[in-house]
Amino acid sequence: MIRTGNQYREGIQDGREVWIDGERVKDVASHPAFKPIVDVKARMYDLAHEPAHQEALTYEEGGERNSVFQQPPTTQEHWHRKWASIDLLMKDIGGVATRLGDETVGEMWSLQDGRDLLAQIDPRFAANIDNHIRRVKDLDLFHVSANTDPKGDRSRPVEERDPDMMIRVVKETDAGIVVRGAKFETASAYADQAYLKPTVGAWTNEKESIHAVGCIVKMGTPGVKHICRMPFATRGRPEDSPLASRFDEVEALMVLDDVLIPWEDVFFYRHTVAAQQVRATLHRYSAFPYVLRVLFTADMMIGAAMWNARQTGLEKLQAVQEKLAELVCYREGIRAHLVASIALAEKSPAGLLMPNQSILYAGRVLACSQLPVMMHAARELIGGQICVTPDVAQFQGGAGSWLEKFYTLNKEWDAEDRRKLLAFARDLLNSDYAGHRLAFVQFAQAPHFNHLAAVYKSFDFEGPLDFVRNSAGLSDRILGKTESTH
Structure with a gap:
């Protein structure tokens, strides 16, 4: 219980x-x-x-x-x-x-x-x-x-x-x-x-x-x-x-x-x-929650970047929208693989329902391999202030009045909200903790080459092989059997 x-x-x-x-x-x-x-x-x-x-x-x-x-x-x-x-x-x-x-x-x-x-x-x-x-x-x-x-x-x-x-x-x-x-x-x-x-x-x-x-x-x-x-x-x-x-x-x-x-x-x-x-x-089930965790990390990156665009008044610029769209495509790509892996789920030898292995493992490759690129895209959207903003003690100390002046954006966004967002973005993208989390994602379920090996072993190559054999007029004697653990 x-x-x-x-x-x-x-x-x-x-x-x-x-x-x-x-x-x-x-x-x-x-x-x-x-x-x-x-x-x-x-x-x-x-x-x-x-x-x-x-x-x-x-x-x-x-x-x-x-x-x-x-x-x-x-x-x-x-x-x-x-x-x-x-x-x-x-x-x-x-x-x-x-x-x-x-x-x-x-x-x-x-x-x-x-x-x-x-x-x-x-x-x-x-x-x-x-x-x-x-x-x-x-x-x-x-x-x-x-x-x-x-x-x-x-x-x-x-x-x-x-x-x-x-x-x-x-x-x-x-x-x-x-x-x-x-x-x-x-x-x-x-x-x-x-x-x-x-x-x-x-x-x-x-x-x-x-x-x-x-x-x-x-x-x-x-x-x-x-x-x-x-x-x-x-x-x-x-x-x-x-x-x-x-x-x-x-x-x-x-x-x-x-x-x-x-x-x-x-x-x-x-x-x-x-x-x-x-x-x-080993990972035929556990890969799903791991990839799902990266989906939530993508949401945090999108949220931090979009809030920064709204704070600074840049969200209407086409270049900013395009960069945000890249983050969204990454996020939605992960979601699509997770949804599809459930929709095309397969019965396991023990009678359980396992996510479609080829789709799930391909989603893991997308989520993990592109995470460093997407983190940098989020850094570019938020800008260099995530690595130069003083800590909270400075905002509360004797120099606080100067920081209040230079970190206040307008009547809606005051210095404290600006500081909070930049502290969050720094911890998410640019801190020792951020680097540690990135390394964890890259290795938590084995390194990238193992991820690709899982895709290779779970994908059914027979469909593409048959398609090309028929299209190219290859002899029926040719077999395209590929080893699979799926």
Whole structure:
């Protein structure tokens, strides 16, 4: 059943080992580096209990209310409801958060699609997948995903590197497997659990590998350490960093120092074929919420640029309108791919409804590859003041009268509104936080070449091949079969 925000906060007070700024954190929920984003996640839980929003954010099953975000999709309506729920949440919190849990539960649905293969390895593994999908739904857990390993010197074979550079199983016991290594992970310090899986499937003829493991890691388990990067939320005043101060999703190096994973939390182990299957289908559902997040980022860029045009009286200039139209085309291109991926959705092997894979992955390429270009287009529309405007302390200090004079535009737009918009635009487009978010989008679901590989593997080339074969009069002996994981 759905949790409250306080129940979520209590759940992450489990004695977990979290380090930031060189010190161990006593209480993640109240620490200034984590509190803003923990509050966002808690708000997500609380919204589902409010009468005005409960119908939109939950569904009933077995007499209990469950979160729409955790609902396995079997109809187009399920996808539209998920989209509408994220829209409601983003507008309520006033910004964009990427790691909310709805994006990672999709990786579990991909596992369920491959359960028959896993069942051939060990029937327990397939049952474990079913149980964990049900557990995430029933307990409304904040479920994230363990991403890339440190890897070490990749010019050397895996067996010649420090073995801890990639997650590995070091021991089997009656209670479970013992894993060792590390993963870089967003939100691990304030999540309930993570789905840990191998980063790459670069195996050739090996049938088994100690690195071929997929499992659930509970964040408070002994031996799990979260060593966090420097936070943005504690830098400067919120007035100068209106986004970074509220939406910094802190990454960590999640170290697993001989961590026991109970057998019921293991999805696959040793078999490289299973690991390769998981990597090939990992994003078939989770790509949708990731691309949807970029749609909201596009809305923020359009809004900031349009408000600046209205403040400065430039919105009627054709050149400004054309540049705004470029942002709109980018935004609408993302939306069109998302809508089409639902409209042409496909049944999965497990009987779920997955977004049309070719269209969804093509939309991800558009959203991610063009984001740097669109950010610069927004910078051009807003102008150089986003990088030269003084901080709020100057506006409130002894020089404030001069800033009041030069930042007041007219009777409608005073200096304070001008300062707020420029501070927002700077944080969105030109700050350390903005650069960090851009890098996150480029790599959060693998780098660009992997995005293109997903498009190649999911697109049906037979139609274009047949068209050209008939049009060019090629021999019917020629076959155009193309490998696809779709």
